[in-house]
Amino acid sequence: MRPSLLNPLFAPVTTLSGVGPKQDKLLRYLLDRSETPRLVDLLLHLPASVIDRRARPKIRDAAVGTMVTLEVTVDRHRPPPPRNSRAPYLVYASDDTGDVVLTYFRSPPGFVEKLLPVGEKRYVSGTLALYDGIPQIVHPDRVVDEAGFAKLSGIDPVYPLTEGLAIGSLRRAIAQALTKLPDLPEWISPEVLRRCKFPPIREALTRVHVPVELTDILPDGPFWSRLAFDELLAGQLALALIRATLRRPAGVRNAGDGHLRSKIIDALPYALTKSQREAVAAITEDLRQPVRMLRLVQGDVGSGKTVVALLAAAAVAEAGKQAALMAPTEILARQHIKTIAPLAERAGMRVAILTGREKGKERRELLARLEAGEIDLLVGTHALIQDDVIYKDLALAVVDEQHRFGVRERLALTSKGAAVDVLVLSATPIPRTLVLTYFGDMDVSELREKPAGRQPIDTRAVPMSRIEDVMDGVGRALGAGKLVYWICPLVDESEAEGTEHLTNATERFESLQKRFGDRVGLVHGQMKGAEKDRVMAQFAAHEIGLLVATTVVEVGVDVPAATIMVIENAERFGLAQLHQLRGRIGRGSEASTCLLLYKEPLGEMSKARLKVIRETTDGFRIAEEDLKLRGEGDVLGIRQSGLPGYRIARSDIHAQLITQARDEALRIMKDNPKLKGERGDALRCLLYLYERDEAVPLIGAG
Ligand code: ADP
Numbered sequence: 001m002r003p004s005l006l007n008p009l010f011a012p013v014t015t016l017s018g019v020g021p022k023q024d025k026l027l028r029y030l031l032d033r034s035e036t037p038r039l040v041d042l043l044l045h046l047p048a049s050v051i052d053r054r055a056r057p058k059i060r061d062a063a064v065g066t067m068v069t070l071e072v073t074v075d076r077h078r079p080p081p082p083r084n085s086r087a088p089y090l091v092y093a094s095d096d097t098g099d100v101v102l103t104y105f106r107s108p109p110g111f112v113e114k115l116l117p118v119g120e121k122r123y124v125s126g127t128l129a130l131y132d133g134i135p136q137i138v139h140p141d142r143v144v145d146e147a148g149f150a151k152l153s154g155i156d157p158v159y160p161l162t163e164g165l166a167i168g169s170l171r172r173a174i175a176q177a178l179t180k181l182p183d184l185p186e187w188i189s190p191e192v193l194r195r196c197k198f199p200p201i202r203e204a205l206t207r208v209h210v211p212v213e214l215t216d217i218l219p220d221g222p223f224w225s226r227l228a229f230d231e232l233l234a235g236q237l238a239l240a241l242i243r244a245t246l247r248r249p250a251g252v253r254n255a256g257d258g259h260l261r262s263k264i265i266d267a268l269p270y271a272l273t274k275s276q277r278e279a280v281a282a283i284t285e286d287l288r289q290p291v292r293m294l295r296l297v298q299g300d301v302g303s304g305k306t307v308v309a310l311l312a313a314a315a316v317a318e319a320g321k322q323a324a325l326m327a328p329t330e331i332l333a334r335q336h337i338k339t340i341a342p343l344a345e346r347a348g349m350r351v352a353i354l355t356g357r358e359k360g361k362e363r364r365e366l367l368a369r370l371e372a373g374e375i376d377l378l379v380g381t382h383a384l385i386q387d388d389v390i391y392k393d394l395a396l397a398v399v400d401e402q403h404r405f406g407v408r409e410r411l412a413l414t415s416k417g418a419a420v421d422v423l424v425l426s427a428t429p430i431p432r433t434l435v436l437t438y439f440g441d442m443d444v445s446e447l448r449e450k451p452a453g454r455q456p457i458d459t460r461a462v463p464m465s466r467i468e469d470v471m472d473g474v475g476r477a478l479g480a481g482k483l484v485y486w487i488c489p490l491v492d493e494s495e496a497e498g499t500e501h502l503t504n505a506t507e508r509f510e511s512l513q514k515r516f517g518d519r520v521g522l523v524h525g526q527m528k529g530a531e532k533d534r535v536m537a538q539f540a541a542h543e544i545g546l547l548v549a550t551t552v553v554e555v556g557v558d559v560p561a562a563t564i565m566v567i568e569n570a571e572r573f574g575l576a577q578l579h580q581l582r583g584r585i586g587r588g589s590e591a592s593t594c595l596l597l598y599k600e601p602l603g604e605m606s607k608a609r610l611k612v613i614r615e616t617t618d619g620f621r622i623a624e625e626d627l628k629l630r631g632e633g634d635v636l637g638i639r640q641s642g643l644p645g646y647r648i649a650r651s652d653i654h655a656q657l658i659t660q661a662r663d664e665a666l667r668i669m670k671d672n673p674k675l676k677g678e679r680g681d682a683l684r685c686l687l688y689l690y691e692r693d694e695a696v697p698l699i700g701a702g
């Protein structure tokens with residue numbers, strides 16, 4: 001149960017005066033909530049900048065173009081002439097150094113008269129302009145009397161907004177919410193408070209919303225940092241609490257005697273690389289421990305993560321338990337089952353696939369077999385976490401290309417078994433701070449080597465003006481029986497998967513088809529799954545030689561015979577994405593070529609990206625350069641430097657705080673794992689405030 005102390009903060013915003021159904025809707029959108037936001041959501045919505053109204057010059061000294069607050073006396077009004085509503089309402093005002101005109105367009109009747117009564121003194125703030133040589137403020141931001149002025153700090157917070165939501169009404173709502181802030185206990189330890197010089201929570205919240213200095217709202221300043229630390233600590237503590245409750249009952253082990261693994265290894269047409277062997281050994285060891293496994297296998301595209309996952313699943317199957325492998329797309333899931341099924345079946349392991357495409361009777365039968373324990377490894381998409389998917393004894397969840405899934409999906413999969421071990425596969429090196437944020441202390445295995453016999457990829461940047469030469473080259477390659485990818489970007493990078501614009505790909509497909517006839521195929525994200533598979537299979541079987549594709553081939557698709565890739569509008573792709581795309585070639589024993597077709601002129605960023613991608617195929621180096629060019633947030637595919645699921649902490653600015661929050665959480669787990677006593681109560685408060693209280697019921701009352 002949430003501590004009652006916090007209840008006022010969890011009241012809906014509609015209990016504030018001035019917040020009605022219309023504001024409710026806008027605030028839901030702004031604060032990204034499906035239900036009416038609560039006061040806490042408002043308080044954790046922090047300003048993006050400030051307006052400084054502290055400059056209080058005399059009219060004569062006020063600089064044009066700057067934000068000023070003038071102390072004036074209202075001299076006279078000049079309303080617009082009747083029948084000319086487009087003319088402004090002018091108010092003439094002055095101080096002892098000069099005159100100023102306050103201008104209002106289309107103001108409601110009576111509005112100006114009430115705001116600026118003739119003969120009264122007012123404080124007026126806004127940006128000073130010059131019109132016909134006379135100082136003027138158009139629509140002053142603020143007009144207050146003496147009493148109102150005394151209450152202003154002179155610095156106004158500016159919040160991220162959404163269309164239709166006025167800054168003034170958001171400010172008023174937040175100011176009201178602040179008055180409801182209860183006295184919260186201190187949950188940070190005295191040592192950390194001292195070392196980090198954090199202000200108390202009340203001061204932190206107040207100063208970011210009612211800044212006294214311009215620097216009060218800076219994300220790396222003490223107030224914002226304190227709030228970020230709180231949020232991160234809540235996250236780290238929640239992860240640690242969950243992890244601590246996930247010990248296996250004594251005697252339960254998730255790895256068997258190795259008989260399936262050795263059969264699979266014997267059946268492989270290649271030898272495992274050293275790092276693959278090490279990863280498998282580490283995983284097997286984890287599976288034997290009384291604590292749940294939480295391990296990340298990080299390996300560049302083509303480093304062979306799938307077989308590592310299969311061997312992990314085999315270890316679990318040997319112990320008579322089940323494994324699930326969740327991939328982000330249908331193509332990938334099918335790809336996995338294609339690699340896995342022949343190896344698994346030869347070893348006597350039972351595998352199946354479940355995606356959105358398995359329906360009706362087929363699906364029912366599959367689910368029945370799963371529940372009866374007749375499937376050892378189920379491969380699929382997020383269809384694996386649907387409610388009616390019931391495992392007999394799920395012991396291992398493998399999540400491929402993790403960053404495409406939210407934390408919620410990962411939890412949903414692991415909740416389908418008693419104490420599920422988790423293996424995450426990622427081609428993108430995830431920065432350490434992000435691993436910490438989302439997984440807490442996670443073990444990492446790196447697949448640093450490429451499988452033996454891989455040929456280098458020759459990567460070149462070619463301007464669009466030379467597309468005819470490129471087409472000729474593609475023609476020669478097709479004539480020589482080679483397999484070629486031709487990648488077209490989404491029209492707008494911000495468009496989400498599934499809604500991609502198809503003109504580029506379809507138009508290019510048509511023009512290439514005119515030239516090369518039925519040797520050309522097309523795949524894109526809006527095609528039906530079966531249709532996509534059919535085209536991919538034709539490509540793999542050399543029935544078509546040239547595959548035009550959108551970024552659906554980006555992740556994981558494996559046609560080792562493909563040796564040429566043309567990427568059109570390469571300047572529009574991010575570095576990580578280019579690397580992922582290019583990873584589709586250079587997988588076999590033949591040399592490969594990647595042509596980056598770009599539109600001129602190139603911007604600085606695009607130029608830098610194309611340079612990096614030409615210079616190296618090392619995914620770790622590319623990820624590092626990517627970080628430098630774009631910031632950490634984008635590694636997870638999110639803009640700016642936010643952390644998904646976090647409202648205040650930012651990966652770039654608060655990286656230091658992430659490790660400190662982790663350390664603090666570990667100390668708490670050591671000294672007070674049941675969150676007892678006063679400090680324990682305070683920490684519970686923190687967990688509920690940031691809604692990271694999932695684990696609280698597991699540790700009992702304080
Ligand atoms: P990724 O890490 O990108 O998921 P995959 O698991 O899809 O890579 O493997 C890429 C290709 O490399 C597959 O065709 C796979 O059969 C092959 N492969 C995996 N391990 C080795 C190895 N040790 N030696 C040679 N080829 C390998």
Ligand code: MG
Pocket residue numbers: 305306556
């Ligand atoms: Mg893969």
